[in-house]
Amino acid sequence: MIEIDGLTKRYGDKTAVDGLSFVVEPGVVTGFLGPNGAGKSTTMRLIAGLDRPTSGTVRVNGQHYPGCAAPMSELGILLDARSVHPGLSARNNLLALAWTAGIGRRRVDEVIELAGLADVAGTRAGGFSLGMGQRLGVAAALLGQPQTVVLDEPVNGLDPDGVRWIRELLKSLAEEGRTVLVSSHLMSEMAQTATRLVVLGRGRLISETSVEEFTGHATTGGILVRSPETARLSELLAATGVTVTDDGTDLLHVSGATAEQIGMAAWQAHLPVFELTPARASLEEAFMQVTQDSIEYHAGATR
Amino acid sequence: MSAVTQTGPLSAQTAPAPATVAGRVTQVRVVRSEWVKLRALRSTWYCALLAVVLIVGVGAAITGSGPPYTISAGNSAAGGVAVSLAGVVIAQLVLSVLGVLAFSGEYATGMIRATLAVVPSRLPVLWAKMIVVVGFVLPLSLLAAAAEFFVATALESSRGGSAISLTDPGVLREVVGAALYLAVIAVIGLALGALLRRTAAGLAVFAGVFFVVPIVTSYLPHAITGFVPYLPSNAGGDLWGAGKLFGGHQLGPWTGFAVLCGYAVVLTGLAAWRLRHRDA
Numbered sequence: 225m226i227e228i229d230g231l232t233k234r235y236g237d238k239t240a241v242d243g244l245s246f247v248v249e250p251g252v253v254t255g256f257l258g259p260n261g262a263g264k265s266t267t268m269r270l271i272a273g274l275d276r277p278t279s280g281t282v283r284v285n286g287q288h289y290p291g292c293a294a295p296m297s298e299l300g301i302l303l304d305a306r307s308v309h310p311g312l313s314a315r316n317n318l319l320a321l322a323w324t325a326g327i328g329r330r331r332v333d334e335v336i337e338l339a340g341l342a343d344v345a346g347t348r349a350g351g352f353s354l355g356m357g358q359r360l361g362v363a364a365a366l367l368g369q370p371q372t373v374v375l376d377e378p379v380n381g382l383d384p385d386g387v388r389w390i391r392e393l394l395k396s397l398a399e400e401g402r403t404v405l406v407s408s409h410l411m412s413e414m415a416q417t418a419t420r421l422v423v424l425g426r427g428r429l430i431s432e433t434s435v436e437e438f439t440g441h442a443t444t445g446g447i448l449v450r451s452p453e454t455a456r457l458s459e460l461l462a463a464t465g466v467t468v469t470d471d472g473t474d475l476l477h478v479s480g481a482t483a484e485q486i487g488m489a490a491w492q493a494h495l496p497v498f499e500l501t502p503a504r505a506s507l508e509e510a511f512m513q514v515t516q517d518s519i520e521y522h523a524g525a526t527r
Numbered sequence: 528m529s530a531v532t533q534t535g536p537l538s539a540q541t542a543p544a545p546a547t548v549a550g551r552v553t554q555v556r557v558v559r560s561e562w563v564k565l566r567a568l569r570s571t572w573y574c575a576l577l578a579v580v581l582i583v584g585v586g587a588a589i590t591g592s593g594p595p596y597t598i599s600a601g602n603s604a605a606g607g608v609a610v611s612l613a614g615v616v617i618a619q620l621v622l623s624v625l626g627v628l629a630f631s632g633e634y635a636t637g638m639i640r641a642t643l644a645v646v647p648s649r650l651p652v653l654w655a656k657m658i659v660v661v662g663f664v665l666p667l668s669l670l671a672a673a674a675e676f677f678v679a680t681a682l683e684s685s686r687g688g689s690a691i692s693l694t695d696p697g698v699l700r701e702v703v704g705a706a707l708y709l710a711v712i713a714v715i716g717l718a719l720g721a722l723l724r725r726t727a728a729g730l731a732v733f734a735g736v737f738f739v740v741p742i743v744t745s746y747l748p749h750a751i752t753g754f755v756p757y758l759p760s761n762a763g764g765d766l767w768g769a770g771k772l773f774g775g776h777q778l779g780p781w782t783g784f785a786v787l788c789g790y791a792v793v794l795t796g797l798a799a800w801r802l803r804h805r806d807a
Contacts, residue, residue: 269640269806272640272647273643273647274643274644274807275806275807276804276806289647290647290648291648292647293551294547294549294550294551295549295552295644296549297547297548297550299644301644303640303644306636306637307637307638307639307640307641307644308636308637308638308641309568309633309638311567311568311569311570311632311636312564312567313567316563316564316567317638320560320564321560321641321642321645322560323556323560323563324556324557324560325549325550325552325556326549326553326556327548327549327550331548364641367549368547368549369545369547370547370549371547400546401545
């Protein structure tokens with residue numbers, strides 16, 4: 225579990241994170257979203273104790289992380305920027321981290337295998353591709369079997385096979401009861417993996433919710449109606465004052481009426497309807513709407 | 528799916544903590560971790576090889592090039608050994624690089640983030656690096672200085688110079704002292720690397736203080752040069768006889784060495800403060 229309370233971080237006169245409070249629960253994958261510069265990476269550095277908060281507190285599994293006796297059992301972290309030594313082999317990079325917690329070679333070999341690095345384990349990490357470096361970073365985060373896993377853009381640079389590996393990995397970590405916080409720019413990826421969401425904009429919390437609620441609240445909304453009589457149905461509905469978009473296929477996009485109202489109207493006019501579907505906004509659309517609002521709000525507030 | 532969303536966090540709270548393999552961070556474990564890094568980096572072995580070659584090579588070249596060394600009233604055995612150890616002056620630059628890189632290399636590559644994330648109390652990392660750097664440089668320098676002593680004495684006896692033995696006054700102290708001096712130099716390099724975080728900055732400061740300042744001060748008017756013996760290179764150099772090479776202003780071997788160690792302690796203290804209190 226990660227508990228963040230009133231967290232603020234200033235670098236000089238630039239405020240990267242501003243009065244942030246949220247909780248990341250164990251047992252589910254929590255997506256961490258926000259436009260570039262929203263403060264996601266800064267928050268992750270603060271969670272790992274790499275930077276000190278200007279004010280506010282971060283607790284990892286109920287403890288102040290820098291004071292933990294066995295840090296690697298509490299938190300495993302992959303940071304956006306590279307944090308491996310290019311002059312050391314993949315195995316030595318992992319071994320150097322492992323020894324600090326008394327983790328042996330067997331576990332190191334295990335994560336090397338898990339991350340698909342067995343063939344390059346003895347090669348200097350400096351020659352690694354972005355994807356390989358990313359796999360090494362994820363392997364490092366998993367080394368101590370931590371209760372809480374924080375990954376910044378883990379799918380960055382990964383091939384489709386690697387993307388699927390991360391997706392399944394995150395889900396299985398959550399199923400084991402671990403806390404999983406993961407950021408990504410790939411909304412479709414996030415929609416598939418995450419159950420909860422924490423959304424930042426300009427260093428502030430915009431939303432802390434479930435993926436379903438988040439997309440449900442987006443206003444794209446409307447109802448998709450499939451019917452062989454789209455022309456007559458569209459005329460009928462337009463007469464009641466709702467907005468109907470007819471794209472010439474057998475689908476109508478109706479907003480301003482509920483599915484019940486549309487179904488009833490069609491039944492009364494003896495028009496067949498094959499499908500009535502609430503049109504949900506995609507996570508990406510919801511994200512754009514929400515973050516756009518926050519940016520406009522902030523721009524207005526500072527004027 | 529929505530049912531899972533609702534019950535996930537609740538069921539996890541009642542579930543036992545997930546399995547882990549990670550134990551507590553101890554100083555011994557961090558030392559082991561730092562040894563993996565130092566041992567596996569090529570730069571460590573380049574520096575080591577170069578330092579040995581410089582100590583033995585420069586010493587042999589100087590010993591072999593002058594007239595045979597004969598012990599007399601003005602020329603002590605220890606003086607002859609000091610001359611043969613002149614390579615230490617250049618080797619110290621190489622070993623300071625080793626020290627600086629042990630810390631600045633982590634900042635340059637970003638590995639420091641991984642290191643401090645697994646040792647968030649941070650200071651054990653500094654102590655561990657210090658232990659492995661001293662543990663590596665001290666035996667290495669001792670080996671090189673001893674090898675140089677035997678090469679130099681063999682050279683002298685082959686060309687008719689006086690026989691010098693390790694039991695002659697001050698000789699053993701100079702040979703061991705050269706190794707002690709170089710070990711402290713590596714610690715100063717390490718502290719500079721931790722304090723300044725940049726390889727170039729660390730090396731510039733080291734070279735400035737150990738090479739440029741001593742030369743500049745030799746041109747200063749006599750009245751204001753009272754501090755010169757306290758410069759780290761001059762103070763520490765007394766232990767291995769550098770004063771006999773460059774002349775003047777001695778504090779005495781162990782007092783001088785204590786002054787050099789004082790610099791190392793102050794720099795290490797500053798490095799520890801910065802490591803502990805500043806963002807990584």
